[in-house]
Amino acid sequence: MKILWINNDGGGYANHIDVKEGTTVSELFEQKIPNAKASDYLIRVNRQPTEPDYVLQDGDRVSCTPVKIEGASR
Amino acid sequence: MAPQQTYRLALAIHGHLQQQRSNIRTIELPESVWLTCQSLQRQLRRALAHDWQLAARRLDRDFNVQLRTLLDQMRQIVGDRMTTATKHMPTVRDIYQDILSLEAEFQSVSWSIRQRTMSVTTSDVILGGIDLGRFQIELDWRKLPDSTAFRVIALDPNPADSNESVTHPHVDSESLCVGDARMPIQHALEQGRIADFFLIVNSVLLTYNRGSPYVSLTDWHGVSCSDCGDSVNSDDRYTCGKCEDFLCESCYRCCEPCSGHFCCACVASCDACDEDVCQSCQQNCKSCNSMFCPNCLEENLCDNCQQEAYEKESTAQTIGNSSTRTSSGGGESHVEPEVHAHRLEQAAVLS
Numbered sequence: 001m002k003i004l005w006i007n008n009d010g011g012g013y014a015n016h017i018d019v020k021e022g023t024t025v026s027e028l029f030e031q032k033i034p035n036a037k038a039s040d041y042l043i044r045v046n047r048q049p050t051e052p053d054y055v056l057q058d059g060d061r062v063s064c065t066p067v068k069i070e071g072a073s074r
Numbered sequence: 075m076a077p078q079q080t081y082r083l084a085l086a087i088h089g090h091l092q093q094q095r096s097n098i099r100t101i102e103l104p105e106s107v108w109l110t111c112q113s114l115q116r117q118l119r120r121a122l123a124h125d126w127q128l129a130a131r132r133l134d135r136d137f138n139v140q141l142r143t144l145l146d147q148m149r150q151i152v153g154d155r156m157t158t159a160t161k162h163m164p165t166v167r168d169i170y171q172d173i174l175s176l177e178a179e180f181q182s183v184s185w186s187i188r189q190r191t192m193s194v195t196t197s198d199v200i201l202g203g204i205d206l207g208r209f210q211i212e213l214d215w216r217k218l219p220d221s222t223a224f225r226v227i228a229l230d231p232n233p234a235d236s237n238e239s240v241t242h243p244h245v246d247s248e249s250l251c252v253g254d255a256r257m258p259i260q261h262a263l264e265q266g267r268i269a270d271f272f273l274i275v276n277s278v279l280l281t282y283n284r285g286s287p288y289v290s291l292t293d294w295h296g297v298s299c300s301d302c303g304d305s306v307n308s309d310d311r312y313t314c315g316k317c318e319d320f321l322c323e324s325c326y327r328c329c330e331p332c333s334g335h336f337c338c339a340c341v342a343s344c345d346a347c348d349e350d351v352c353q354s355c356q357q358n359c360k361s362c363n364s365m366f367c368p369n370c371l372e373e374n375l376c377d378n379c380q381q382e383a384y385e386k387e388s389t390a391q392t393i394g395n396s397s398t399r400t401s402s403g404g405g406e407s408h409v410e411p412e413v414h415a416h417r418l419e420q421a422a423v424l425s
Contacts, residue, residue, distance in 0.1 A: 006267065008258045008274055014265055042273060047175035065258075065273045070283035071244030072253035 001058035007032065008065040009041070019056055026052035028062060040067055083185050083192065084170035087215050090190075091266045094219065095163060104147040111140045164266035172269035179273060181208065190216040194272050195229065199242065201282040202291035206232050206242050211275050219264040224275065226250045234289035235296045236307040242279060243287035243294075252278055253286065300337055301325035316340035316353060331355040331368050346370035346377060 001021060005028070006014040019028060025045060029038055029052075038052065042065040045054060056062070114137040121130040164172075173192075176183050180194040193212040198205055207230025217223030225248040228241035239247045252259055255278045262270040282291060296305040300319035312326040313319070314337040326335045329352035330344075341350040344367040351367045358365055361379035372380060 006270065008262065008270055010257070013261060014267065042277075044175070047171055047269060048178075063267075063270060065270065066277055068281040069255045069258075069274065069277040070253045070281050070286075071255065071278045072251045072283060072286040073244065073246075073288045 001056075003028075003056055003059065004061040005032065006061070006063040008063065009033065023056050024052065025050055025054045025056065025062065028056065029064065033064065041065060042067060079185075080173050081166075081170055082187065084166050084173055086187055086190070087169050087192070087218075087266070087268065088164065088166045090215050090218060091163065103151070104144055107140060107144045107147060111137065111144060114140055169266060169268060172267065175269050176272055179269070180276075190214060192268070194276075196276055196279060198230075199279050201243065201280075202294075204232065204291055204294050206230075209242070209245075209279055211272055211279075213268070213271065218266075219260075221252075221256065221260040221263055222249075223263065224250075224271075226275070226279065234294050235305070236293065236309050237289055240288045243282055243289060243291060244278065246288045250275065250278060251286075251288070253283060299325050314340055329355055344370055 001019060002016050003019055004014060005017045025043060026038065029036075029041070029043060033041070042063075043050070044063045044065075045056070046061050047063075114133055118130060118133040118137055121133055173183065176194055181197055182195045183193070184195075185192040191212050191214050193210050196209045196211065198208055200206065207228055210227040210229055211224060212227060213224045215223070226242070226245050227248055228245070231238075231241050234240040237246075241248075242250075244251050244253065252275075255274050258274050259271060262268075262274060284290065296307045297311060297320045298304065299306050299311075299322035300314070301321060302325050304322055306320065306322040310323060312321040312323070312335045314321060314326075315329075315334040316336055317340055319337050321335070321337055325338070327338055327341045327350040328334070329336060329341060330349040332352060332355050334352055336350070336352050341352050342356060342365055343349070344351050345364045346366055347370055349367055351365070355368060356365050357368055357371055357374070359371060359376040359379050360374040361383070362376060364376060366376055370376060375383065
């Protein structure tokens with residue numbers, strides 16, 4: 001099934017990707033952003049906060065935004 | 075926000091984005107690189123015609139470099155144009171849902187159709203124990219998808235003491251230096267992901283990058299003078315050249331010989347001239363061992379000790395002279411008379 005995956009970490013790209021039926025939000029997060037803590041990100045499904053064990057549906061929109069992003073002075 | 079108003083706002087933003095997408099843009103072709111390639115090719119042909127092997131090899135290398143540059147630039151141009159043509163265009167519904175989601179993420183959401191702006195208000199931003207207050211992130215959608223289409227307004231300003239336009243370590247004059255968020259913000263605005271844009275900016279406001287602030291949090295309210303304890307701004311403070319403590323303008327001492335700045339604990343007064351002298355410039359009289367500045371010592375002796383030394387030397391010399399005259403006896407003396415023979419009223423004075 002296809003979902004829209006929006007990763008606002010690093011490059012900030014949005015792409016439609018294929019995921020297996022039954023994949024949860026937490027599983028997708030671990031696949032896409034390995035070695036990272038979910039608590040360091042705002043994870044939204046269809047623009048709403050969700051439980052980690054939510055099972056993704058076809059056409060879902062999943063966004064992932066770091067809670068901390070460093071600004072600069074120049 | 076009432077659903078109708080939200081829909082109107084979404085419609086307005088969508089309309090602008092659509093207009094931006096339909097604008098046909100011209101590009102700059104890599105003309106100068108092409109001309110360089112043509113020139114190198116002419117030179118290469120001439121070198122080969124004259125059998126100038128060395129020149130031909132060099133020109134061939136240069137020609138290859140320019141061809142690769144030309145190819146890279148053309149690929150970039152084609153890529154940009156294709157990307158623009160296929161970029162995801164949000165629907166009115168997408169933007170509408172983004173606006174709705176923002177009402178749950180932020181304290182408040184406001185907008186002005188007339189001014190073409192949409193704003194969200196953050197919660198209090200507290201960094202390093204300093205409460206910087208709430209901020210309003212205001213997006214001017216007329217400037218979309220320009221990534222500078224927003225400003226960050228301090229609603230409860232607690233600016234840095236040294237610069238009141240710096241209301242956050244990474245905000246100067248309502249402009250946020252986005253740092254690592256540059257690409258995510260750019261893509262979010264290009265793709266009309268309004269909610270993502272505001273969330274990303276909020277994440278930057280909640281993060282302190284100690285490596286690159288306009289004003290660091292440690293200097294936010296100035297530093298204390300180590301001598302008097304008053305707060306002093308980073309622009310007005312001095313640093314002790316010995317212990318590196320911070321000093322205000324009133325408390326720093328200037329070492330006369332080296333003109334360095336020091337705190338009161340790192341200088342002493344010259345015993346002669348009373349000027350401040352740092353530890354590096356202090357010198358001791360080799361006789362009395364008192365501390366002096368270099369200007370008040372001569373041959374490592376202070377004035378007093380020099381005078382004493384001179385007097386001792388004079389005394390020793392005079393005694394020496396006197397001893398010499400006495401030891402010569404009552405007979406004819408070989409020493410020059412101290413009084414001229416014709417100056418009868420003068421008498422020799424013996425010390």
